[in-house]
Amino acid sequence: TWRHLLIWLQKMITAADIKFALKHKQTLFALQRVALPGLKDIPGPVALPIFGTRWIYNKYFGRYTITKIHEAYQSMFKEYGQVIKEEAFFNYPVISTCSAQDIEKLIKFPSKFPLRPPNGIVSKYRQNTPGRYNDGGLTNEQGKAWHRLRESTTHDMVNTRVIQNLIADVNDMAIDYIAGINKLRDPDTGRVQDIIELNRKLGFESTCLLGLGCRVGFLEDELNPRVKRLSQATNCLFEALNEANYNLPLWRYFPNSTYKKLAKAEEDLYELACEYLEPALQRIEESYEPEAAQTVLIGILKRSDLDDKDKKSSIVDFVSSGMNTIGNTLSLLLYLIAKNPDAQTKLYEEINNLLEPDEPISAKYLNSARYLKACVQEYFRILPTAPQIARIVESEMVLSGYQVPEWSVVLCHTSAACKNENYFHQADKFIPERWIASEVEANPDLKVQYPFLVSPFGFQRRICPGKKFTEQMLHIFLATVVRQFEVRCEKDLELEFKFLLAPAGQLTIDFKERI
Numbered sequence: 001t002w003r004h005l006l007i008w009l010q011k012m013i014t015a016a017d018i019k020f021a022l023k024h025k026q027t028l029f030a031l032q033r034v035a036l037p038g039l040k041d042i043p044g045p046v047a048l049p050i051f052g053t054r055w056i057y058n059k060y061f062g063r064y065t066i067t068k069i070h071e072a073y074q075s076m077f078k079e080y081g082q083v084i085k086e087e088a089f090f091n092y093p094v095i096s097t098c099s100a101q102d103i104e105k106l107i108k109f110p111s112k113f114p115l116r117p118p119n120g121i122v123s124k125y126r127q128n129t130p131g132r133y134n135d136g137g138l139t140n141e142q143g144k145a146w147h148r149l150r151e152s153t154t155h156d157m158v159n160t161r162v163i164q165n166l167i168a169d170v171n172d173m174a175i176d177y178i179a180g181i182n183k184l185r186d187p188d189t190g191r192v193q194d195i196i197e198l199n200r201k202l203g204f205e206s207t208c209l210l211g212l213g214c215r216v217g218f219l220e221d222e223l224n225p226r227v228k229r230l231s232q233a234t235n236c237l238f239e240a241l242n243e244a245n246y247n248l249p250l251w252r253y254f255p256n257s258t259y260k261k262l263a264k265a266e267e268d269l270y271e272l273a274c275e276y277l278e279p280a281l282q283r284i285e286e287s288y289e290p291e292a293a294q295t296v297l298i299g300i301l302k303r304s305d306l307d308d309k310d311k312k313s314s315i316v317d318f319v320s321s322g323m324n325t326i327g328n329t330l331s332l333l334l335y336l337i338a339k340n341p342d343a344q345t346k347l348y349e350e351i352n353n354l355l356e357p358d359e360p361i362s363a364k365y366l367n368s369a370r371y372l373k374a375c376v377q378e379y380f381r382i383l384p385t386a387p388q389i390a391r392i393v394e395s396e397m398v399l400s401g402y403q404v405p406e407w408s409v410v411l412c413h414t415s416a417a418c419k420n421e422n423y424f425h426q427a428d429k430f431i432p433e434r435w436i437a438s439e440v441e442a443n444p445d446l447k448v449q450y451p452f453l454v455s456p457f458g459f460q461r462r463i464c465p466g467k468k469f470t471e472q473m474l475h476i477f478l479a480t481v482v483r484q485f486e487v488r489c490e491k492d493l494e495l496e497f498k499f500l501l502a503p504a505g506q507l508t509i510d511f512k513e514r515i
């Protein structure tokens with residue numbers, strides 16, 4: 001038939017092309033370089049000298065608001081296409097892409113030591129504080145220095161067995177969380193006017209459990225002064241990071257108010273972490289068998305290839321990286337579940353099928369809870385708190401037809417890509433079934449073509465080391481809440497970008513006790 005003939009012809013042409021390409025590889029490559037548009041051709045907002053394109057976020061004459069940066073990117077991708085170029089201060093180019101093909105290229109780039117742009121202000125502070133820090137730390141270092149820290153500090157944290165051993169502790173936290181909800185609920189309506197603060201506290205408490213190896217008391221009625229300082233320091237740190245990211249980088253030249261804020265937050269975090277480390281250090285001296293929750297911490301403290309500064313700065317990095325990310329995620333996840341009653345009903349049915357009424361959540365349940373995991377995965381597709389992943393490209397590469405030079409900064413907008421109808425069927429709908437093979441078999445439209453686009457924890461070897469812990473934590477949290485309450489939310493949630501995507505204003509949730 002004509003179709004077969006066409007397919008045969010296509011194969012012949014492809015084979016001939018490959019032979020030709022192999023023979024004339026160098027020439028073709030050179031021609032392609034000449035022919036392809038480059039960095040300067042990538043569309044994007046008009047750049048001004050020095051200020052680059054940052055004027056678009058200016059309060060008075062800009063087009064977008066800095067706290068709505070997620071919406072700004074959606075609008076720019078619509079206006080300019082799937083790849084855009086912005087210019088940071090001093091006209092440093094920053095490329096953004098939401099193309100699945102580009103993102104796949106970056107994810108699959110065989111990098112030994114993937115490069116993520118360091119957080120300049122943190123690196124500067126740590127350089128200025130040599131008494132406490134050897135370097136920028138795990139989140140900011142690059143190359144071999146990063147690899148050394150990564151290998152020696154995250155070994156236990158990425159181990160499934162170590163994380164599973166924390167299930168009992170996380171269950172206890174979830175019970176305290178439910179008690180917290182019950183204190184906030186209106187006795188007649190079950191309404192909690194604003195759940196965000198409680199979720200933040202649970203985020204803080206769980207991160208401390210992982211990084212400091214103990215419960216610190218964020219879920220208690222009265223916060224002890226140490227915990228209050230910890231919470232304030234983390235908030236200040238994120239405020240300073242946000243300011244440093246989007247305001248003129250004057251901190252490079254003198255310690256401006258943003259730098260001072262960051263320095264104070266880092267100092268407080270460091271001192272507080274050290275206070276929490278004391279009992280663990282004592283335990284090591286007394287050769288006690290560590291409790292499950294202390295495995296990660298004691299594992300780091302016992303390393304002979306790390307000095308004291310490396311150990312302490314890594315623990316500070318773990319605590320500060322996890323606190324707000326988990327807190328935001330809990331609120332955003334709860335909101336999506338509350339907005340999707342059908343999915344919630346299915347989830348409740350699965351819980352009842354897999355668990356006896358008073359049976360605690362166990363590794364066995366978590367391993368078989370397919371719908372629970374699908375709900376969390378679908379949440380990550382729709383509302384991840386880290387909507388883009390940054391990389392410095394290690395070699396020249398072609399992104400959406402543009403030749404991008406080596407060492408360019410590229411932001412992979414995985415979240416924007418996840419909203420693309422061409423990539424996900426009914427992209428704006430919460431459909432956990434798309435992540436379940438048997439459901440996809442029954443409805444092939446749901447098949448996920450580009451699963452790698454859901455990368456809420458990043459990718460390559462630089463992927464978040466807290467991923468396993470966080471996922472387990474979210475599974476336990478969601479199952480515990482849905483088992484106890486039917487949750488509903490009437491209003492739509494406002495979002496704002498504060499270094500991370502976060503809920504803005506209040507999140508009012510109705511918690512109806514299940515009978």
Ligand code: HEM
Nearest residue numbers: 139318321322325326329386457458459462463464466470
């Ligand atoms: C909802 C929770 C979390 C989210 C969404 C999240 C997200 C991320 C993302 C997107 C990255 C960048 C990865 C990349 O560049 O490829 C990252 C890195 C990192 N995260 Fe998380 N994270 C979370 C929780 C945690 C927790 C609990 C910890 C505590 C251990 C943690 C520690 C880190 C560290 C140390 C890095 C830097 C890793 C490196 O550069 O090697 N994160 N995280």
